[in-house]
Amino acid sequence: MxxxxxxxxxxxxxxxxxxxATELIFSSSFELLLSVILSAQSTDAIVNKVTKKLFQIANTPEKILLLGEKGLKYYIKSIGLYNIKSSNIIHTSFLILTKYNGYVPNNRIELESLPGVGRKTANIILNILFNKKxxxxxxxxxxxxxxxxxxxxxxxxxxxxxxxxxxxxxxxxxxxxxxxxxxxxxxxxxxxxxxxxxxxxxxxxxxx
Structure with missing residues (x-):
């Protein structure tokens, strides 16, 4: 062509x-990050259905950590690969809270260092949140x-x-x-x- x-x-x-705009429903950078991690091998519709309930209970790194991996699994068990995604989200929440002062990183290297965040996820975050091309x-x-x-x-x-x-x-x-x-x-x-x-x-x- x-x-x-x-x-x-x-x-x-x-x-x-x-x-x-993305069809994922979010109201903060952290919510988008979690939604994109959850969307791997799943549909936006299913993710939105899950996060609608999850984010009412836990939508910050602190609240996710308080919920714990077992509690997180309860909310996301209808999503494929929920076991590994639960583990990744818990570890990612910990790193964002302790290493990045509660903020989602705005560069590829730091984003891809987070568990559950690969190149595609990093590209989405950089594009939507930080207007990177x-x-x-x-x-x-x-x-x-x-x-x-x-x-x-x-x-x-x-x-x-x-x-x-x-x-x-x-x-x-x-x-x-x-x-x-x-x-x-x-x-x-x-x-x-x-x-x-x-x-x-x-x-x-x-x-x-």
Missing amino acids: NKEKRYKILSLFQMKYPNP TIAVDTHVFRVSNRTNFATGKNVQEVEKKLIKVVPSIFKLSVHSWFILHGKYICTARKIQCNICLIFELCEFKKK
């Missing part, structure tokens, strides 16, 4: 979704990027590297959210809705 076509695609998304590649972004031929790669690292290279700076803050929305509701894994696709004429998917 050439740069002119990519620019047109991103411009269409810009017009359609001028202010895209990072591009997190989840299953939706990976699928849309490859299927449309916008930025191809065999793994998420290759796709992220390609996106960082080909996405103009003015679109970098939003492209992650645009591709997630498109992948969730239009360019889905099983049922592609090309008939209502915003970028149908520009997409290079061979089977459309």
